[in-house]
Amino acid sequence: ETGVTQTPRHLVMGMTNKKSLKCEQHLGHNAMYWYKQSAKKPLELMFVYSLEERVENNSVPSRFSPECPNSSHLFLHLHTLQPEDSALYLCASSQDPPNYGYTFGSGTRLTVV
Amino acid sequence: GESVGLHLPTLSVQEGDNSIINCAYSNSASDYFIWYKQESGKGPQFIIDIRSNMDKRQGQRVTVLLNKTVKHLSLQIAATQPGDSAVYFCAETFQGAQKLVFGQGTRLTINP
Numbered sequence: 037e038t039g040v041t042q043t044p045r046h047l048v049m050g051m052t053n054k055k056s057l058k059c060e061q062h063l064g065h066n067a068m069y070w071y072k073q074s075a076k077k078p079l080e081l082m083f084v085y086s087l088e089e090r091v092e093n094n095s096v097p098s099r100f101s102p103e104c105p106n107s108s109h110l111f112l113h114l115h116t117l118q119p120e121d122s123a124l125y126l127c128a129s130s131q132d133p134p135n136y137g138y139t140f141g142s143g144t145r146l147t148v149v
Numbered sequence: 150g151e152s153v154g155l156h157l158p159t160l161s162v163q164e165g166d167n168s169i170i171n172c173a174y175s176n177s178a179s180d181y182f183i184w185y186k187q188e189s190g191k192g193p194q195f196i197i198d199i200r201s202n203m204d205k206r207q208g209q210r211v212t213v214l215l216n217k218t219v220k221h222l223s224l225q226i227a228a229t230q231p232g233d234s235a236v237y238f239c240a241e242t243f244q245g246a247q248k249l250v251f252g253q254g255t256r257l258t259i260n261p
Contacts, residue, residue, distance in 0.1 A: 038192065038194065040192075042192075067247070069248070078251055078252070078253045078254065079193075079238070079251045079254075081248060084247055084248055086247060091247055092247065092248065126192050126193070128192075132247065133242070133244070133245055133246055133247055134242060134246075134247070134248065134249055135181065135244075136198075137181075137183045137195055137198060137240065137249065138193075138195075138240075138249060139195070140185075140192035140193045140194070141192050142190070142191050142192045143191070143192050
């Protein structure tokens with residue numbers, strides 16, 4: 037365990053479903069991140085939260101909706117996804133700014149059918 | 150064996166050999182660099198880091214070299230083992246930035 041826990045580890049959902057990914061950290065970090073990792077592509081930054089405020093949204097479609105209720109928890113709400121959204125979704129946390137890098141969770145493997 | 154990171158995303162070496170994974174970065178203001186290892190089914194894990202006031206840093210079986218003149222970073226793994234098979238990412242950031250910037254990644258395969 038890295039100190040960043042993501043649930044569920046695997047998720048299969050239909051295009052009309054609504055689901056949420058959860059990320060939890062107890063490292064005392066004050067910044068959290070969502071990344072998308074697709075096959076043969078670099079890590080794609082989706083959202084950055086610092087002190088529970090969204091500070092970056094990298095042109096992510098509105099079918100992805102993040103939520104950060106406190107500095108320890110981060111959610112990614114999913115609705116009406118497309119098959120091309122199938123990927124590994126990684127959560128990370130860090131101090132803000134990340135002067136010592138990120139700690140990543142193990143990811144949620146999402147398959148949209 | 151040696152890879153050119155962004156241009157050669159796979160590297161195969163024999164078990165016991167040394168491997169070198171390279172990474173080119175573009176931001177001359179970057180002053181902190183990290184190597185991450187991602188094994189199958191897991192998230193990236195921190196291996197070693199280096200700040201711009203150094204040009205070399207050693208860990209257990211790993212060494213990171215930084216050449217700021219040509220904006221080049223490398224990860225050397227000594228006496229590779231099967232457990233070293235993974236994708237390796239370099240990442241960079243600079244003072245005050247709110248995020249890391251990741252390279253494409255290099256897949257390292259250790260042959261028995």
